[in-house]
Amino acid sequence: MRSFRASAATELTLVIPAFNESSRLGGTLAAVQKRLDQSAIDYRVLVVDDGSVDDTARQTDRFGRRFSTLCQPENRGKGAAVRAGMLSATGSVVAFTDADLPFDLSSLIEGYSWIRRGQCDVVCGARNIDGSSEATSRRLSRRVSSAAFRRIISLMISREITDTQCGLKLFSRDAAQEIFSRTTIDGFAFDVEVVFLARRMGFSVRRIPVQLINERTSSLSLMRHTLPMLADVMRVRLRRYPELASVAGRIHAADEATPRRKAA
Numbered sequence: 532m533r534s535f536r537a538s539a540a541t542e543l544t545l546v547i548p549a550f551n552e553s554s555r556l557g558g559t560l561a562a563v564q565k566r567l568d569q570s571a572i573d574y575r576v577l578v579v580d581d582g583s584v585d586d587t588a589r590q591t592d593r594f595g596r597r598f599s600t601l602c603q604p605e606n607r608g609k610g611a612a613v614r615a616g617m618l619s620a621t622g623s624v625v626a627f628t629d630a631d632l633p634f635d636l637s638s639l640i641e642g643y644s645w646i647r648r649g650q651c652d653v654v655c656g657a658r659n660i661d662g663s664s665e666a667t668s669r670r671l672s673r674r675v676s677s678a679a680f681r682r683i684i685s686l687m688i689s690r691e692i693t694d695t696q697c698g699l700k701l702f703s704r705d706a707a708q709e710i711f712s713r714t715t716i717d718g719f720a721f722d723v724e725v726v727f728l729a730r731r732m733g734f735s736v737r738r739i740p741v742q743l744i745n746e747r748t749s750s751l752s753l754m755r756h757t758l759p760m761l762a763d764v765m766r767v768r769l770r771r772y773p774e775l776a777s778v779a780g781r782i783h784a785a786d787e788a789t790p791r792r793k794a795a
Contacts, residue, residue: 540704543567543574543643544622548612552630553586559632560594566636572643575599579616582606610714610721617702617711623647625707629698635666635742642701642739652706652734655692655726656699662740683761687768688727692738695722699741705782706734713772720763727767732778 545563549556560576567574576598580588582605591598601619603612613627624646626639634656642654657663684695700722702710709732716724729736 541573541575541622542647543572543624543626544620545574545576545639546579546613546616546620546625546627547576547630548579548581548609548616548627549583549587549590549630550581550606550609550612551583551585551587553583553590556587556590556630559630560590560598562632563636564594564598566640570640572640575620575622577601577616577620579603579612581609581612608717608721609719610724611717613721614711614714614717617707620704620707623704624701625704626699626701631745633743633745634697634699635744638699638739638741639701642699642737645737645739646701646703650735651737652703653710653729653736654701655694655736655738656697656741657692657694657738658697658741658743659694660738660740663742664740665743666745683764684723684726687764688723689730692726692730692736694738695726697722697741699739700725709778709782710734713775715770716763716767718759718763720760720767723760723764724767728772728775731772731775733780734778 545567547556547559547563556578560578563576567576574597576591576594578587578591578598578600580600580602582603588600588602591600601616603615617625617627624643626643628634628639638656642656645651645654658665684692688695696719706729710725710728713728714721714724726736
């Protein structure tokens with residue numbers, strides 16, 4: 532097993548949280564490798580093994596130097612795994628997606644280009660805006676629960692970014708460090724906190740349509756996780772986060788104040 536080691540900054544780091552995903556993670560990594568190798572992006576893929584008891588941690592071994600694994604000593608939840616990966620990532624753009632690769636990677640590549648061109652600080656995948664599509668059908672129960680959750684998010688967190696649970700998000704390196712160093716939620720509702728913090732700190736956020744290409748069995752259970760997720764949403768809404776105002780403004784001002792080399 533190849534452990535994660537910090538290296539020179541790259542253009543893109545894709546973080547993939549995984550818990551007992553040995554049966555499907557290999558296929559996901561192969562698809563990611565094939566698609567990103569076709570691009571001109573200097574990328575790295577970081578799998579965060581969230582205390583798995585199967586061979587999840589060894590799945591990156593056969594994919595070369597661009598792929599590595601960060602192992603958590605115990606299972607703490609998807610939010611904790613993503614946080615660890617995002618804070619360890621070395622790319623100038625840092626992204627995360629799910630281990631079952633639910634979305635076509637064209638949205639990842641386009642969102643990456645938006646951030647690299649300075650068009651925004653954060654890109655959130657969205658399944659409920661024009662341009663999004665589904666190449667596979669979603670279960671009715673999940674459609675209904677997702678619609679209800681989006682309604683709650685629109686009332687309590689953000690009227691614009693309501694599909695917080697879409698498993699594709701990208702960040703500039705500065706935005707990722709500022710946001711994930713402040714997140715506290717370890718479970719599935721961590722995305723809500725990420726969106727909340729991004730907006731409160733003044734980062735420029737854009738939504739990007741995604742194409743759903745599969746909806747395989749998820750570890751998210753509507754019966755077991757709905758109430759804890761709603762409780763986490765309430766905690767985010769009521770929690771006092773220190774030193775949030777104008778974080779993005781300070782970063783951008785510092786960037787503008789950095790002396791630039793004059794053209795020869």
